[in-house]
Every structure is written in structure tokens, then in C-alpha cells.
Amino acid sequence: MNKYLLGGFLLAIMMNLNKSIAAQDQAHFDKFTKVQAIFTAKCVSCHSSEQAPMGLSLEDGFSYRNLVNSASTEDPSLKRIMPNNVSDSYLYRKIIRDQEQLPFKDEGMPLDDEKLSKDEINVIENWIQSFPTNIWGEIAESNSEISPSSDESSEAFLATQLINLPTTRVLGSKTAEFRILHRFAVSNGGGSNTLGSFFGLDNGAITSINLSVGLNKNTDILVRRSGENKDVEVAIKHVPIQQSGNMPLSIGIYAGFNWISRSDVNAKHRFSPNVQLLAGSMITNTFSILAAPTIAFRSNHNARIIKQINDTTFQNYKDSRATFAVGLGAQYQPMKNFALTAEYIPRISGYKGNDFADDRRYDTWSLGLAYKVRLHVFQLLISNSQSIHTTQYIPGSSTKPVPFNKLTTKDPAVHLGFNIYRQFKW
Ligand code: HEC
Numbered sequence: 001m002n003k004y005l006l007g008g009f010l011l012a013i014m015m016n017l018n019k020s021i022a023a024q025d026q027a028h029f030d031k032f033t034k035v036q037a038i039f040t041a042k043c044v045s046c047h048s049s050e051q052a053p054m055g056l057s058l059e060d061g062f063s064y065r066n067l068v069n070s071a072s073t074e075d076p077s078l079k080r081i082m083p084n085n086v087s088d089s090y091l092y093r094k095i096i097r098d099q100e101q102l103p104f105k106d107e108g109m110p111l112d113d114e115k116l117s118k119d120e121i122n123v124i125e126n127w128i129q130s131f132p133t134n135i136w137g138e139i140a141e142s143n144s145e146i147s148p149s150s151d152e153s154s155e156a157f158l159a160t161q162l163i164n165l166p167t168t169r170v171l172g173s174k175t176a177e178f179r180i181l182h183r184f185a186v187s188n189g190g191g192s193n194t195l196g197s198f199f200g201l202d203n204g205a206i207t208s209i210n211l212s213v214g215l216n217k218n219t220d221i222l223v224r225r226s227g228e229n230k231d232v233e234v235a236i237k238h239v240p241i242q243q244s245g246n247m248p249l250s251i252g253i254y255a256g257f258n259w260i261s262r263s264d265v266n267a268k269h270r271f272s273p274n275v276q277l278l279a280g281s282m283i284t285n286t287f288s289i290l291a292a293p294t295i296a297f298r299s300n301h302n303a304r305i306i307k308q309i310n311d312t313t314f315q316n317y318k319d320s321r322a323t324f325a326v327g328l329g330a331q332y333q334p335m336k337n338f339a340l341t342a343e344y345i346p347r348i349s350g351y352k353g354n355d356f357a358d359d360r361r362y363d364t365w366s367l368g369l370a371y372k373v374r375l376h377v378f379q380l381l382i383s384n385s386q387s388i389h390t391t392q393y394i395p396g397s398s399t400k401p402v403p404f405n406k407l408t409t410k411d412p413a414v415h416l417g418f419n420i421y422r423q424f425k426w
Contacts (some may be wrong), residue, residue, distance in 0.1 A: 010225030171214030323350030361396030
């Protein structure tokens with residue numbers, strides 16, 4: 001063979017090789033363009049600028065170098081994107097949300113939003129496997145038996161409270177929650193006219209403002225303050241047992257105390273502890289139940305209780321009884337972000353109203369509609385109870401129900417209300 005011919009032949013091979021490298025590069029970057037479109041739509045609302053969580057900006061122009069071969073902050077043994085190795089790419093673990101097969105820390109991504117669709121996950125998976133092999137090496141065996149379709153969250157409850165009862169859901173570390181709970185006045189104005197009192201909306205309401213902080217993955221602490229008696233409740237929620245494959249229940253405890261800070265309330269008991277056992281279970285993907293047996297100590301907060309001994313003799317009376325009640329609740333969650341909630345809290349023993357006055361307490365019940373948008377939950381509710389804090393709702397409501405047979409002449413006596421939950425993550 002003539003040496004020119006040989007040279008030409010080699011040149012032709014090299015050009016061809018170059019062309020195929022260029023084609024591989026091009027295909028890789030085309031795939032990345034589609035990935036970036038997903039990041040822009042679903043991730044940069046949080047992952048942008050200097051405040052991006054863990055310094056991970058996923059903005060166009062930054063994402064590639066922040067990801068590829070860059071160690072994860074949460075799990076430094078893994079790269080955020082490991083070229084041509086899907087299952088060892090930490091980002092993939094965070095979006096696939098399958099703790100058993102591909103463990104990751106903290107929350108799945110996109111945080112507090114629906115899992116990415118199967119198609120979106122495929123786009124990201126295809127990109128991870130498309131790194132030109134001459135530069136990045138061979139494609140590692142992909143974990144293709146992990147199906148992105150297996151759907152999400154093992155959380156039994158949409159929010160940290162069902163309506164008044166705490167659920168077995170905890171915030172987890174690096175998370176705080178701000179809650180505003182609001183209960184309007186009785187809907188029929190205490191009489192019979194709902195429209196005249198505008199559903200209770202323009203009368204005095206009770207509001208509770210709450211701050212909770214997740215201490216670790218099982219424990220939250222909270223402090224809240226309600227306008228009822230200027231109460232301050234401080235509590236800890238600890239849920240050490242979480243429902244999982246062979247554990248059908250989540251089990252925990254909620255314990256704390258309430259302090260009546262208002263000086264003009266001549267309350268017999270300013271300080272009342274309460275303890276609640278929490279058991280929650282997700283029965284099906286859409287239905288969960290909650291049981292919360294509760295002891296509220298010194299739960300009679302009446303300012304003065306006077307006991308009549310005979311026609312002329314009255315005596316001051318101190319009621320230190322505890323109330324034992326069993327909170328029962330259910331949640332039906334037909335859609336990812338939407339749930340119907342119900343609670344009923346029958347009292348078993350203890351204080352059930354002032355024995356010496358016409359001041360009976362009625363078992364608390366409530367119904368709610370909850371809607372979740374990312375880190376917020378909005379809940380609209382009706383309840384027979386205007387009280388919010390544990391020590392106040394456990395003994396029952398003093399709002400006198402209108403009996404069913406009177407409903408033709410009297411409007412029902414309920415309270416409208418809402419709960420707003422807002423989480424903060426860092
Ligand atoms: C609502 C805000 C929010 C959204 C939206 C969001 N993230 Fe995150 N991301 C966070 C926070 C906060 C962290 C750190 C704590 C955690 O993991 O929960 C984080 C952590 C991560 C990590 C771990 C980084 C490391 O170095 O360990 C990855 C990977 C990640 N997110 C990818 C994504 C992807 C991909 C999307 C979009 C599909 C997304 N995130 C959407 C808030 C968000």
C-alpha cells in the first residue's frame with residue numbers, strides 16, 4: 001500500500017472517530033437541555049442564587065458544574081451526578097424516593113411537592129447514562145428494576161395536626177413550622193340566626209399562634225399561645241416508632257403543659273399538664289386513622305366554682321380532677337394534596353362541665369378539608385369546639401348543640417375555623 005493511501009485511510013478513521021465523539025457530545029448536551037428544562041420548572045424555585053440549599057444552584061448555566069462529579073453534601077460518599085452511573089447519583093436517589101433500594105437522607109425532591117413523573121425521571125436517567133464514554137468511561141450497570149412509578153410518600157397524614165389532635169407526623173430535623181389556628185364564634189350567634197350573625201365570622205374569635213421546631217427525625221418541640229385565657233402551651237412530640245414494612249403503626253407521645261397567663265382570670269389552675277399517646281396508621285394509600293388517648297390534668301379552668309350546700313350556704317369549691325378522653329380521628333386523602341379529616345373525642349372520665357351550674361361540656365368533634373401546596377397546608381373546618389389548646393378541647397366544648405329535632409326551627413351551633421401550617425426548611 002502506498003503511504004499516502006495509508007495516511008489518508010488513517011485520517012479518514014480519525015475523522016470518523018471524531019465525528020462520532022462529536023455526535024456523542026451533541027446527543028449528551030441535547031439530553032441535558034431537556035433535563036435543565038425540568039430543573040427550571042421544578043427545582044429552581046428553591047435551588048437558585050447563593051441561598052440555594054447546600055449551595056446547589058440548579059439554574060441554567062450553573063447546574064451542570066454543580067452536579068457532575070461533585071460530592072453530595074448530605075452524603076459525601078456519593079456524587080450528586082456520577083457520570084454513567086444512575087443508582088450512585090445522589091440526585092437520582094432524591095428524585096426516585098425509594099429509601100429501601102436507594103437510600104438518601106432527609107426529604108425526597110422536589111421538596112414537598114409531587115414526585116416527578118415517570119417521563120421526567122426517564123429524561124434525567126437517560127442523561128446520566130449519556131456521558132461520552134471516551135471521556136467519562138463505561139456505563140455502569142443501571143438499576144433498572146427500580147421503577148419510578150412506585151408512588152411516594154409513606155406519610156399517613158397530610159399535616160402535623162389532624163384538626164385539633166396532633167398526628168404522628170413529625171417535622172424532622174432542619175425544619176420549623178409556623179401555625180395559625182383560628183376558631184370563629186358560634187355560627188348561630190348563640191341563638192338561632194346564622195345569617196344575622198354572619199356564620200359567627202364577625203364576632204370574637206379565638207386564635208392560637210404556634211411555633212414548632214424539629215429536633216431530630218422523631219421529635220418536635222412546640223410553643224403556642226391562644227387568646228382563650230391567654231394560654232401558653234409548651235409541648236414535645238416524640239414519635240420513635242414509624243410505620244414501615246413490618247410495623248403497621250406509628251406510635252408516639254405528645255406531652256406538655258398549659259399555663260394561663262391572664263392575670264385577671266382568677267383560675268384555680270394556672271398550670272395544667274397533659275399527656276397524649278399517639279397511634280396512627282395508614283390503612284390504605286388514601287385512608288389513615290389516628291387514636292390519641294389523653295389525660296389532661298386539672299382541666300377545670302373555671303374561675304370560681306361555687307357549690308350550694310343548702311338554701312343559704314354556698315361554698316367555694318376546688319376541682320382538681322383530670323379528664324381522660326380518647327381522641328379518635330380519620331383522614332381520607334383521595335388526591336396527593338387534598339384530604340378530608342374528621343375527629344371525635346369522647347370523654348371517659350373526669351371533668352365534664354361544672355357540676356353546680358348549667359355548664360355542661362359536650363364531646364368535641366370536628367370536620368375539616370385540608371389542601372397542601374408545597375410547604376403550606378390550608379385547612380378549613382367546622383367544630384363544636386372553639387377551644388384549640390389540649391387542656392381546653394379535651395374536656396369538651398361548652399357550645400350547646402341544637403338537637404336534631406329542633407333543627408327545623410333553630411340553626412345548628414358550630415364554629416367555623418381554619419388552620420394554616422407553614423414549614424420552613426434550611
Ligand atoms: C421547596 C424547595 C425545594 C425544591 C422545590 C427542591 N428542593 Fe432540592 N433541596 C431542598 C432543601 C431544603 C434541601 C436540603 C435538605 C433536604 O434534603 O431535605 C435540598 C437538597 C437537595 C439535594 C441534595 C444536595 C446534596 O448535596 O446533598 C438534591 C440533589 C436536590 N435537592 C435536588 C433537587 C431537585 C432535582 C429538585 C427538582 C426536581 C429539587 N431539589 C427541588 C429544597 C428544595
